[in-house]
Amino acid sequence: MAEWEPRIIVIACHWCTYQGADLAGSLRYSYPPSIHIVRVPCSGRVEPEFITEAIKSGADGVFVGGCHFGDCHYRSGNYNTIKRFNLLKRALVDLGLEDERVKLEWISGSEGKKFAEEMTVFDAKIRELGPNPIKGGANV
Amino acid sequence: MIIATGFKPMSKDHFKEYSPQSPDVITSMEFERILSSTGPTGGELKRPSDGTKPKNIAMISCVGSRDERHHSYCSKVCCMYMLKHARILKEKYPYINLYLFFIDVRTAGKDFEEFYVYTKGLGAKIIRGGRVSSVDEKPNGKLRVRGFDVDLGSPVELEADLVVLATAIEPPDGVDELGRQFSATCGREGFLREVHTKLFPVETSAKGVLIAGCVQGPKDIPESIAQSRAAAASAASLIIPGKIKFEAIVSEVDKDKCSSCGVCVPLCPYNAIKLETYKDKEKAKIEAALCAGCGVCASACPSRAITFHGFTTEQILEQISALVEA
Ligand code: FES
Numbered sequence: 001m002a003e004w005e006p007r008i009i010v011i012a013c014h015w016c017t018y019q020g021a022d023l024a025g026s027l028r029y030s031y032p033p034s035i036h037i038v039r040v041p042c043s044g045r046v047e048p049e050f051i052t053e054a055i056k057s058g059a060d061g062v063f064v065g066g067c068h069f070g071d072c073h074y075r076s077g078n079y080n081t082i083k084r085f086n087l088l089k090r091a092l093v094d095l096g097l098e099d100e101r102v103k104l105e106w107i108s109g110s111e112g113k114k115f116a117e118e119m120t121v122f123d124a125k126i127r128e129l130g131p132n133p134i135k136g137g138a139n140v
Numbered sequence: 141m142i143i144a145t146g147f148k149p150m151s152k153d154h155f156k157e158y159s160p161q162s163p164d165v166i167t168s169m170e171f172e173r174i175l176s177s178t179g180p181t182g183g184e185l186k187r188p189s190d191g192t193k194p195k196n197i198a199m200i201s202c203v204g205s206r207d208e209r210h211h212s213y214c215s216k217v218c219c220m221y222m223l224k225h226a227r228i229l230k231e232k233y234p235y236i237n238l239y240l241f242f243i244d245v246r247t248a249g250k251d252f253e254e255f256y257v258y259t260k261g262l263g264a265k266i267i268r269g270g271r272v273s274s275v276d277e278k279p280n281g282k283l284r285v286r287g288f289d290v291d292l293g294s295p296v297e298l299e300a301d302l303v304v305l306a307t308a309i310e311p312p313d314g315v316d317e318l319g320r321q322f323s324a325t326c327g328r329e330g331f332l333r334e335v336h337t338k339l340f341p342v343e344t345s346a347k348g349v350l351i352a353g354c355v356q357g358p359k360d361i362p363e364s365i366a367q368s369r370a371a372a373a374s375a376a377s378l379i380i381p382g383k384i385k386f387e388a389i390v391s392e393v394d395k396d397k398c399s400s401c402g403v404c405v406p407l408c409p410y411n412a413i414k415l416e417t418y419k420d421k422e423k424a425k426i427e428a429a430l431c432a433g434c435g436v437c438a439s440a441c442p443s444r445a446i447t448f449h450g451f452t453t454e455q456i457l458e459q460i461s462a463l464v465e466a
Contacts, residue, residue, distance in 0.1 A: 007464055036463040040451055041389065045435030053457050057464045073335075074434030075325055075345060075409040084439075 006034045006060040006126045011050060013043040015073040016108045017065025023112030031119035044077025048088040051102055058135040061101050061126040068106040097134065100125050141322065142371045143332060145315060147354035150204040150307040158275040163188040164283060164302050165275060168221060171304045175228055185233065187302055189281065194301035198239045198285045199225065200272045204308035206243060211308050213329055216358040218306035219246045223259045230262035238264040239298060241272045241287050267296060275303050309358040322349045323410055331357045342371040347432065350374055389433040389450040391426050397445035398423045404437035404446065413437060
């Protein structure tokens with residue numbers, strides 16, 4: 001069997017984390033190839049379903065990136081994000097998913113280095129946790 | 141709508157170490173008035189306490205700026221106006237001893253360094269080296285100033301008749317409230333924020349609300365003028381066409397799906413969502429001209445009645461599953 005490689009979905013806010021990823025690229029910081037980025041206009045656009053769907057369809061980790069508090073391009077989107085995210089995370093943990101499999105972090109557009117670091121750390125964590133236990137299975 | 145409130149000079153009362161109770165410890169703004177021919181002294185240089193002419197004047201920079209206890213930012217104009225005051229004084233009253241305490245002298249800008257060199261040439265003493273530690277009132281009515289001089293590598297102490305504090309530029313009171321009323325965001329230091337430092341320097345996150353001058357951050361007069369002209373031009377370019385173009389990335393409510401719950405109404409940061417009657421029921425309606433396209437409402441709608449054009453739920457889920465399975 002081929003060696004397992006994690007698949008990580010990053011849902012990134014267009015104004016910060018996505019720009020941070022861009023900056024990481026132009027500054028030549030490398031981050032693991034397991035990272036797959038989906039762009040949304042604001043982390044407030046992230047529906048809990050996006051995360052559950054990603055997990056359900058087999059993603060090994062989901063990372064949501066938004067602007068720092070006070071920096072949201074749409075003023076208050078990230079406050080909604082954190083509320084929703086924390087609720088969802090509690091539900092996922094109750095369902096038996098590891099706490100670290102989903103993560104929310106604020107990364108600004110100027111934090112290219114932080115982006116690369118966060119991705120590396122997250123990737124390492126997911127590798128440590130192993131493959132998604134409910135891949136294709138339980139109906140979350 | 142252009143917000144241009146200007147700034148507020150920080151009051152000296154915050155600085156107990158500089159004896160704010162003494163009438164001879166004044167802010168630069170007050171000093172500017174004393175130097176002005178239309179000021180309270182008619183342009184005559186006098187000590188506020190007894191009306192005598194000061195012979196030794198100390199000026200202190202970065203009072204409240206670049207100071208973790210107050211403001212982390214640099215107020216930008218103080219170095220230059222202190223040099224301006226020094227120049228005026230030295231040209232008019234060459235016999236006055238003038239001591240300028242700086243953390244370091246910041247003269248970035250066209251012709252500014254030349255101004256500094258010229259002023260130094262007039263005999264103003266520049267003392268660099270961190271913050272002045274104290275200003276104390278002496279029994280003889282003078283003020284004792286203690287600081288440090290990096291060039292000498294030792295502490296310095298001098299007696300001054302007048303101490304001028306270059307206090308920080310602050311956002312005026314109530315700017316946060318004003319910003320809130322117009323849906324413009326405030327930064328950490330209390331100044332209103334531009335949408336983009338480089339590309340949209342006078343626009344705020346609220347469409348049609350522009351900012352100019354110190355309400356956006358500390359700046360000098362040429363910059364304020366440049367910014368206000370930019371704001372005026374941006375305002376004109378919104379008004380003159382007579383029509384407003386808006387982004388295609390906006391949310392739209394499917395009224396037949398809307399269950400009238402109203403969760404989206406308070407969530408919208410731009411107050412773009414209203415309830416209106418449709419088939420005898422209150423249904424949400426999004427004003428496309430106000431919608432900035434964040435998608436918060438679409439994510440929150442329990443009936444999935446809101447379509448966020450460009451980033452629909454289906455599109456994003458499709459992307460996610462494609463990426464997971466690829
Ligand atoms: S715009 Fe980045 S979190 Fe809202």
